Amino acid sequence: MEKQKQVILGIDIGGTNVAFGLIGKEEKKILWKDSEPIHQFSTAEEMADRIGQKIQNKFELIGIGIGAPNGNYYTGSIEFAPNLPWKGIVPLKQIFENKFGVPTVVSNDANAAACGEYVFGKAGNHPNFLMMTLGTGVGSGLFVDGKLVLGSDGMAGELGHFMVVPNGRPCGCGRNGCLEAYASSTALIKQYLEKSNSQETISAKDVVDRWKNGDPVATEVMVNSIEILGMSLANFVTIHSPSMIVLFGGWAQSGESTLEAIRSSFEKNVLEIYRGKVELVSSLLEGSDSALLGAASLVF
């Protein structure tokens, strides 16, 4: 009998869907993937059962990596994630190790994205880099000397909640003026609708497109948000002197001109000793695949 391919199961748990895929250890690519709506599972055990039924014995499973909101690397649990159907502390690592009998690593989604960028993306030659995801929220993962920074409680690198504007816009964390309240996709949409007194349904990409087409409200929002993002990135660089910053997420990956505007704000604001030394790029990885690769890379 032919020897089975060794695979890692990557799982990306989101507020809407759970995506899962098998990533070949040798091939370093997704061999199979699927997803399910998350809210049908009243417990995480039910979700694990369903994933188990779907992957069956397709390959030899050697590890599981899970990226989840508020996923804690040290405890292997999800802790009080606001957008998930399960409340309180969910011991994911334990649930999956019991069911599948292979080592399981849990981390928050931004840390998983950072690991994915290091293993599969542009940051492979940059042991000191910052990954920032600009989606529904703003997440970040920090690599120092080739290692993910976890901090004393596994929650290091919440740069989205750096307060960057005194008494600024309200943030989902209950405070005011966080970077997330200006630079997330949600924040771009909210600011645009407020300033244009509109209730239309638009995406962050629409705001970016309107900015590029000269819409004055979109321009005001984008110029201000990009200024705040560039300034924040300049501040973060003083903390650990990365050689690369990777931006991930719909609007940050909307083209070279967007990136150039962020770069220009960053370079204007950064301390002189770092100027011209930090590569600011958008992620090579796109869409749902990157989350699966990121989750799997936790065990690579």
Ligand SMILES: [Zn+2]
């Ligand atoms: Zn906040």
